[in-house]
Amino acid sequence: MLAASCSRVRAPALAGPPAASTPIPEGVRKSLADAGLAGARPRPVWRNTAGGLTFSIASGGGAGPVDYYVKWNPQGSGESLADEVDRLNWLEGRHAVPVVAFFTADRAQEVLVTRALPGESAVSRRWRREPADAMRALGVGLRRLHELPPDECPFDWGVQHRLRSVGAPRESLGEAPPVDRLVVCHGDPCAPNTLLGDDGRFLAHVDLARLGTADRWADLAVMSMSLGWNYADHDEAVFWQAYGIDPDPVRIAYYRRLWNAADEA
16 A cells, blocks of 8 residues: 655656665654554655655564555644544445554654555556556546545535635636536545555555545546556546546646645645
């Protein structure tokens, strides 16, 4: 399970696998001990654009299967693992997501431990080589999330909420198009945040700290934008067909502007 965050129109410069020699924050070691995993050896697998790190854990030893992931964020990064915990707990039993095993936060950092799922990121080496399967899984997974009843979701990711969060004036983005369909949105639907099973089918979503209700195009615009960053040779039409909709250029353009405004804030 990788945690990644989309950036502006160009691919993120800082997100990606960190060096194997990446220091393990002391807060990670302490949290593993508190979670009963004191003997585990964390292996760095991802660094996000906010400076947060994700580590894999094989509790049975280095050669054993990965059974936990640890996410670490420094306080003040602009990312909130506490928000992610709230959303993962709400999604449990409703949609395929990791199960929270342990969470702690102090004035310096947040640490979240989740149970591993039997799959790989949609941008792993295998699925970059098989982009058609990845496109289908991305579309199917997002559609399943969007089928959740939005009136049951206690979280908001709508235009007004996002404009207040980033302090962006409405005039700079133009008028928001009418809501096409209100759904439960992922909030950071870049391709790395979808997991695929070994059979190439959608398995789960990760990195859900921004999940909330919004027009479905808020997710669709960003996920489709991320495809070109992650797949050198792909047919975007496969994604749209798997989701079950044709692209809406007006809504796509608006929600990409809104995404970029938040990223630049």
